[in-house]
Amino acid sequence: MTSSAPQSTPVLETARRAREAAAVLAPLPRTARDAALLAIADALVERTGAIVAANAEDVAAAREAGTAESVVDRLTLTPERIAAIAADVRQVVALPDPVGEVVRGSTLPNGLDLRQVRVPLGVIGIIYEARPNVTVDAAALCLKSGNAVLLRGSASAYASNSALVDVLRDAVQSAGLPADAVQLVPGRSRESVGELMRARGLVDVLIPRGGASLIRTVVEESTVPVIETGTGNCHVYVDEAADLDMAVDILVNSKAQRPSVCNAAETVLVHAGIAEKFLPRALEALTQAGVIVHGDAAWQQAGPGLVAPATDEDWATEYLSYDIAAAVVPDLEAAVAHIRRWTSGHTEAIVTTSQAAARRFTQLVDSTTVAVNASTRFTDGGQFGFGAEIGISTQKLHARGPMGLPELTSTKYIVTGDGHTR
Amino acid sequence: MTSSAPQSTPVLETARRAREAAAVLAPLPRTARDAALLAIADALVERTGAIVAANAEDVAAAREAGTAESVVDRLTLTPERIAAIAADVRQVVALPDPVGEVVRGSTLPNGLDLRQVRVPLGVIGIIYEARPNVTVDAAALCLKSGNAVLLRGSASAYASNSALVDVLRDAVQSAGLPADAVQLVPGRSRESVGELMRARGLVDVLIPRGGASLIRTVVEESTVPVIETGTGNCHVYVDEAADLDMAVDILVNSKAQRPSVCNAAETVLVHAGIAEKFLPRALEALTQAGVIVHGDAAWQQAGPGLVAPATDEDWATEYLSYDIAAAVVPDLEAAVAHIRRWTSGHTEAIVTTSQAAARRFTQLVDSTTVAVNASTRFTDGGQFGFGAEIGISTQKLHARGPMGLPELTSTKYIVTGDGHTR
Structure with missing residues (x-):
C-alpha cells in the first residue's frame, strides 16, 4: 500500500x-x-x-x-x-x-x-x-x-x-x-x-x-x-399473548443465569394488558433469584418496597449484575420504541404465543439478534454452532x-x- | 443507540x-x-x-x-x-x-x-x-x-x-x-x-x-x-509463458480503452525471460494507442527516445491518463513483490499460458480482483453481472x-x- x-x-x-x-x-x-x-x-x-x-x-x-x-x-x-x-x-x-x-x-x-x-x-x-x-x-x-x-x-x-x-x-x-x-x-x-x-x-x-x-x-x-464488540443492553419483552410460565423462565434465565456477560438481559418490558397477572409472578421469581428490580410506577405499585424507582439512567445501563430495569408498555410498538431508544443493539427477546406479534417484533427490532421465545443468553458463537468466537460484533x-x-x-x-x- | x-x-x-x-x-x-x-x-x-x-x-x-x-x-x-x-x-x-x-x-x-x-x-x-x-x-x-x-x-x-x-x-x-x-x-x-x-x-x-x-x-x-472506494493503481504482469499477442491486446485494452477510470492499468511488469521479444511489440502497440511509457532501464533501452525514465513516483502514481509505468522483473515473485509494494489493492492481471504461474499469482496477489488472461477493465459491477454498482471497495x-x-x-x-x- x-x-x-x-x-x-x-x-x-x-x-x-x-x-x-x-x-x-x-x-x-x-x-x-x-x-x-x-x-x-x-x-x-x-x-x-x-x-x-x-x-x-x-x-x-x-x-x-x-x-x-x-x-x-x-x-x-x-x-x-x-x-x-x-x-x-x-x-x-x-x-x-x-x-x-x-x-x-x-x-x-x-x-x-x-x-x-x-x-x-x-x-x-x-x-x-x-x-x-x-x-x-x-x-x-x-x-x-x-x-x-x-x-x-x-x-x-x-x-x-x-x-x-x-x-x-x-x-x-x-x-x-x-x-x-x-x-x-x-x-x-x-x-x-x-x-x-x-x-x-x-x-x-x-x-x-x-x-x-x-x-x-x-x-x-x-x-x-x-x-x-460486546456491549450488551439486552431487553426481554413480554407480550400480551405470552405464556406466563415461559415468560418467567426466559426472563429469569436471561437475567440471572450469568449476569456478568454481554448477552444477559438488563431490562424487561411488559405489555400493559398482561401486567397485572405477570408482574407479581415475575417479581417473585426475580427476587428469589437474587435480582433487584428497578421499575417504573407500575412495577413499583406491583411490588411495594421490593422495587427501586427507575430513571433514564437505568434504561441506559448495562448492569452486568443482579439488577434489572423494568417497565410496563402500552403495546408492542411502544416496546420497540423503548428498545430502539436505549438498546446497544445486541440482543432483544420477545415472549409471545402470537405469530403476528413475533413477526412484527422480529421485523421492527434492529439488533444483532432477535430471540423469539428463547433466552437472550443464546447469542454466542458456541451456542450458534460456530465452534469458536472472537467476540460479538454490535456494529453493522x-x-x-x-x-x-x-x-x-x-x-x-x-x-x-x-x-x-x- | x-x-x-x-x-x-x-x-x-x-x-x-x-x-x-x-x-x-x-x-x-x-x-x-x-x-x-x-x-x-x-x-x-x-x-x-x-x-x-x-x-x-x-x-x-x-x-x-x-x-x-x-x-x-x-x-x-x-x-x-x-x-x-x-x-x-x-x-x-x-x-x-x-x-x-x-x-x-x-x-x-x-x-x-x-x-x-x-x-x-x-x-x-x-x-x-x-x-x-x-x-x-x-x-x-x-x-x-x-x-x-x-x-x-x-x-x-x-x-x-x-x-x-x-x-x-x-x-x-x-x-x-x-x-x-x-x-x-x-x-x-x-x-x-x-x-x-x-x-x-x-x-x-x-x-x-x-x-x-x-x-x-x-x-x-x-x-x-x-x-x-475506487483508487486504482492496477498492474498487468506479462509472464515468461505469456502468449504475446494476447499480452499486447490485454495490455493495450487495460491501459487505453478508458484511461480515466480506476480499473485502467497504470503499470506493466514484464518477465525478463520474454522482455527482448515483448518490449518492442508492446512499445509499438502502446505508442500507436497514444500511450506514453515511463520505463526502467530495460524499457528505455528497448525504445530509445520513446520511453521516459521512471522513478518511484511513477510506480506509485494512478495516472488516469495515457501514461503507463513499465518495468522488467526477474521473475513472478519479483512482480508480486513490486505489486505488493505499490498497489492500491484494486486489480492486477497476469498474462500467462502456465497453469502454475496463474495459480501462484492468484494466491500471492492480495487485491480486490486478480485477472488471469483478462483485462483489468473487467473489475466493475456491471461487468460482474451485479446489475448496479455503488462503487468499488478497496478495503478488506x-x-x-x-x-x-x-x-x-x-x-x-x-x-x-x-x-x-x-
Whole structure:
C-alpha cells in the first residue's frame, strides 16, 4: 500500500513484521496452519511450568494492588486451566477452514469465469483486558483463518501474556511458519494502544474486547478499521399473548443465569394488558433469584418496597449484575420504541404465543439478534454452532453478532479468461 | 443507540430525520420500495425541464470559473441524459431484492431455529464529486436495499442536485414512503462534510466516491465507519509463458480503452525471460494507442527516445491518463513483490499460458480482483453481472471489489424457540 509511512516506533515495527508474516501465511494450505496449532497445543502443556511461574508474578502484583478477588481469579492460570486452553486450541484445528471458500461464482455472458473466494484479512489487532486465556484463543482463531495477530492485553497480565506468546511463537516457528505471525504489542503504556490505532495500512482491523470505555476509545480514535464488540443492553419483552410460565423462565434465565456477560438481559418490558397477572409472578421469581428490580410506577405499585424507582439512567445501563430495569408498555410498538431508544443493539427477546406479534417484533427490532421465545443468553458463537468466537460484533459493517472464523476473512475476486478484453 | 447525542446542527438534524426514515423503510416489503423507484423514474422524465434549468445554473457558473470543458461535460444534464438516468432506475427495480435473503440457517442441537437474514444498513452517506447522475443512482440503490440516504455532492453541482433531490423526495412521498429517505446534506461548505463524518450513531456508513484526496480525508477523519472506494493503481504482469499477442491486446485494452477510470492499468511488469521479444511489440502497440511509457532501464533501452525514465513516483502514481509505468522483473515473485509494494489493492492481471504461474499469482496477489488472461477493465459491477454498482471497495472489511445491492446490507440473527433457556 502506498499510504504515507508513519515514523518508526517499536509498535509500528511490530506491525510491519506482522504484515510480512501475513503475506507468508495467506497462501499456506490448511495443513500448514493446523500443524502450527497442534504444535501450540503441545507446547502449552509442555511448558506449563514457565507459564504458571510468569502468571504468579501478575497474580502477586494484582493482590498487592488490592485487586478484587474475582478479577484475580480470572487472571490466574493453573495447570488445569492451561490444559483446558490447549484442548480449546485442538478444537479450533477441527473447525472447517474458512480460507479458500468460494462465496460466489458464475460464468459471465462473455465467458469469463468469476469466483469470489475467502482470503485472510491480513493483520488483526486484538485489544483486550485481564484474562490471559484470550491471548491463546485469539491467536489460534487468527492463525486458523490465515491471519497474523497483534495481541495487546492488559498491563496487569503482561508477564503471563509474554510467557504465553513466547510459547506460541516458538511453536509456530517449529511448525515452519513465521514466528511474527503471533506478536505481543510491546510496552504496557496507553501510548502503545494509540500507536496501534493509527497504524492504518499496516493493521487491517482492530477488535477491542473488554469494557465499554475501552471499546468506545478504540471506536472513536482509531483510523484503522474497527469491529465494535460486546456491549450488551439486552431487553426481554413480554407480550400480551405470552405464556406466563415461559415468560418467567426466559426472563429469569436471561437475567440471572450469568449476569456478568454481554448477552444477559438488563431490562424487561411488559405489555400493559398482561401486567397485572405477570408482574407479581415475575417479581417473585426475580427476587428469589437474587435480582433487584428497578421499575417504573407500575412495577413499583406491583411490588411495594421490593422495587427501586427507575430513571433514564437505568434504561441506559448495562448492569452486568443482579439488577434489572423494568417497565410496563402500552403495546408492542411502544416496546420497540423503548428498545430502539436505549438498546446497544445486541440482543432483544420477545415472549409471545402470537405469530403476528413475533413477526412484527422480529421485523421492527434492529439488533444483532432477535430471540423469539428463547433466552437472550443464546447469542454466542458456541451456542450458534460456530465452534469458536472472537467476540460479538454490535456494529453493522462486515460482521454482526457472534463472529466465528468466516468473520476473520475478507474475499477477493478471481477472473479467468482466454485473452478477454473490453 | 445510547451514544452521547452531539449538539444539533442542520446536518445532524438531516441525519436524525434520515434515521427515523430508515426505521420506517426497514420493514417495508419489496413492492413498496419498487413503487417508489418507479415513481422516481416517472418524475425524472416529467420534470426534466426544471432539472435542466437548475443544471444550466451550475454549468454557467462552471464555465465562468474556467472549468475544463471535460468536467463541464460531465456536469451537464440534457433531456436525453435524464431519460437515460430514469431508465437506469427502472433497471434497479428489476434487480433481486437483497433484503430478507437468508444468508445462513440451521436448527441447533437444542432445537432452536437459527436464521441469519439480510437487513438494510440503515442510513448511508454518499460523498461524491461533479456528476449529478450519481445523485439518482446512489439514491435508487440505497432505496432498493431499504436504506435512507444522505447525499453530499460537490458544491459545483449544488443547484442540479437540489433540483434532482426535490424530484426524488416528491416521488418517494407520492409512493407512500417518507420523503426523508432521500436527503441532500445542506450547505456547500467543507464543514458539512466534517459534520457528516462525525455523525456516529446517526449515520451507519459513509461511502466516499471521487478523487484520492477526498477519499483519504474521509477515511482518516471519519468516526462513522467508511467504505474506501475506487483508487486504482492496477498492474498487468506479462509472464515468461505469456502468449504475446494476447499480452499486447490485454495490455493495450487495460491501459487505453478508458484511461480515466480506476480499473485502467497504470503499470506493466514484464518477465525478463520474454522482455527482448515483448518490449518492442508492446512499445509499438502502446505508442500507436497514444500511450506514453515511463520505463526502467530495460524499457528505455528497448525504445530509445520513446520511453521516459521512471522513478518511484511513477510506480506509485494512478495516472488516469495515457501514461503507463513499465518495468522488467526477474521473475513472478519479483512482480508480486513490486505489486505488493505499490498497489492500491484494486486489480492486477497476469498474462500467462502456465497453469502454475496463474495459480501462484492468484494466491500471492492480495487485491480486490486478480485477472488471469483478462483485462483489468473487467473489475466493475456491471461487468460482474451485479446489475448496479455503488462503487468499488478497496478495503478488506465488509465489502471488497465492486459493490452491488448485497453490499448495502447488514444481517441480523433470528433465533426461534419454544421457551428455550440455558
